[in-house]
Amino acid sequence: MNNIKQNKKKYIGLLTGIIFFLLTCIFPAPESLNYKAWLTLGVALLMASWWLSEAIPLPATGLVPLVIFPILDISSIKQTAQGFSHPIIFLFMGGFIIGLAMQHTGLHKRIAYYIISKFKKGPKSIIFGFMLGTAFLSMWISNSATAIMMLPIALSIITVLNENKIKPKNNNFDKALVLSIAFSATIGGIATIIGTPPNTVMAAMLSELYNYEISFVDWLKIGLPTSIILLPIAWIILTYLCFPINSETIVKDSIIKNKIKSLGKISQDEILVGVVFIFTAFLWISRKWISSLLENIIPIGAINDSSIAILAAIILFILPSNEKNKKRLIDWEVVQKIPWGALILIGGGLALASVISSSGLAAWIGALSSNFDAISIILIVLLSVAIIIILTELTSNTATASTFIPIFGATALGLGQDPLLLIIPATLGASCAFMMPVATPPNTIAYASGHINITDMVKAGVWLNITSLIVIGIIITLILGPVFGVELNKIPIWVN
Structure with a gap:
């Protein structure tokens, strides 16, 4: 029955997108909009319909601009393809490779077990330990990979409790523990710019549309506080409000100790990957300071987050492995596991965003948005976040971010506001859908x-x-101005 509903949704989305596109091809553009921008609107509606309904695989929709834009003479193939080679693509690629190296050597498990072992006072404490470990890993590894890795660990604890009959008759501990993995994997990804696709999409589109760079550290200043606040709130909701857990459930220390013991002594490969990971994080955090220190030797801007990520990946290919049948820490066979589809999806979103801007469509949307002047900007921000959260419950957060970030940027400009005022909260909102299994991979x-x-x-x-x-409303109110220099009713110079 579910498959029938899903297929129906996909066919409706497929046809809706095609109809939208054909209508813009058949009917003339409004007087206030040029024809290229009108056709771009048709392509945007087609891609949005296909993304939101998942009519075809999300990355496949990302390839649409490469075909349609040159045919319609909206943009050349060379210009369109530039979105797929954006520096942000390589930042994400490097981040994926670092995460794969951690998984390949088993370092991710050692980190997770170590964090969990520090919370041994009771069932609620154990759940918080799981959440902390999951959130930390999700900052650096994709949230889906983190959830896949952490869930079996959680299930093994549930199994032992069931076998030893040391848990109450209700399943509150089981439910809270399993949901804690999903929620904390999503919350942890918010913290870093490489932690979840919406963050990367946002950074890439700001660079493409406005030539504005959000560095790793810049995002950390707003993403990390959001994660730090949401994580304990999620724990309280799970263990106190929705699935109360009493002291009958006792998780023996021996369970975690046996898991740690099964990993054996830390290997040389794990140590080397850990060193590369720390080195990369240090460079990301201190990049601007290093650039200013070496400005007489290396051109300003030569060191960026993307080049640091790729440098780390290259180092992992170079460093020797101490394991049998392995020459290096990672090889290309391991790297083939990168979710290449995510990179294509982001590239397609960037190609679309670039043309939305260059064709004049963004300016037209902005002009229409000026009609909302009478509404409080704070209300508009909260409404934007609510819309994103609701949509993300029904479709991919990456697709939602790719579709709506350019629109929110144009809307903000139409209201005479800094684009960041709507784009950043919307990006945070795209990672805050927790209700439905389809909302995020960890939920699924x-x-x-x-x-x-x-x-x-x-x-x-x-x-x-x-x-x-x-929480997003509070974070935006307190942090957006000091960190990004956002001022109400003022469009920043960098927009031009």
Whole structure:
């Protein structure tokens, strides 16, 4: 039955997108809009319909601009393809390779078990330990990979408790633990610019549309506080509000100790990957300081977050492995596991965003948005976040971000505001959908475990969605101005 509904949704989305596109080809453009911008609107509506309905695979929709824009003479193939070679693509690629190296050597498990082992006072503490470990890993590894890795660890603890009959008759501990993996994987990804696709899409589109760079450290200043606030709130919602856990559930220290013991002594490969990881994080954090220090030797701007990520990847290919049958820490066979589709999806979004700007469509949307002047800008910000959260519950957060970030940027300009005022909260909102299994990969993975049903997820997720909206509002009010220099009713110089 679900498959029939899904297929129906896909066919409707496929046809809707084609109809939107054909209408712009058949009917003339409005007087205030040039014909290229009108056709671009048709392509944008087609891609949005296909992305939101997943009519075809998301990366496949990302390839649409490479075909349609040159044919319609909107943009040449050379110009369109530039979106697929944007520096942000290589930042994400380097981040993926670092994450794969951690998984390949087993370092990610050692980090997770170590963090969990520090929380041994009771079931609620154990859940918080899982959440902390999951969130930390999700800052550096994709949230789906983190959830896939952490869930079996959680399930093994649930199995031992069931076998030893040391848990109460209700399944609150099971449900809270499984959902804690999903929620913390998503929350942890918010913290860094490489932690989740919406963050990377946002950074890439700001660079493409406005030539504005958000560095790793810049985003950390707003993403990390958001994660730090949401993580304990999610824990409270799970263990106190929705699935109360009493002291009958006791997780023995020996369970975690046996898991750590099974990993054996830390290997040379794990140590080397850990050193590269710390070295990369240090360069990301101190990049601007290093650039200013070496400005007489290396041109300003030569060192950026993308080049640092690729440097780390190259080092991992060079460093020797101490394991049998392995010459280097990673090889190309390992790197082939990179989610290349995500990179193509981002490239397609950038190609579309570039033409939305260059064709004049963004300016037209901005002019229409000026009609909302009478509404409080704070209300508009919160409404934008709410829309993104609701849409993300029904479709991919990457697709939602790719579709709406250019629109929100143009809307902000039409209201005489800094584009960051709508783009950053919308980006945060794209990672704050917790109610539905389809909302995020970690939610899907948790649901597939069989330990929770949709009612359980909605029960906890609705509270976390509402809380996220409030937290984002507070974060934007307190941090956006000091960190990014955003001022109300003022368009920054860099927009031009």
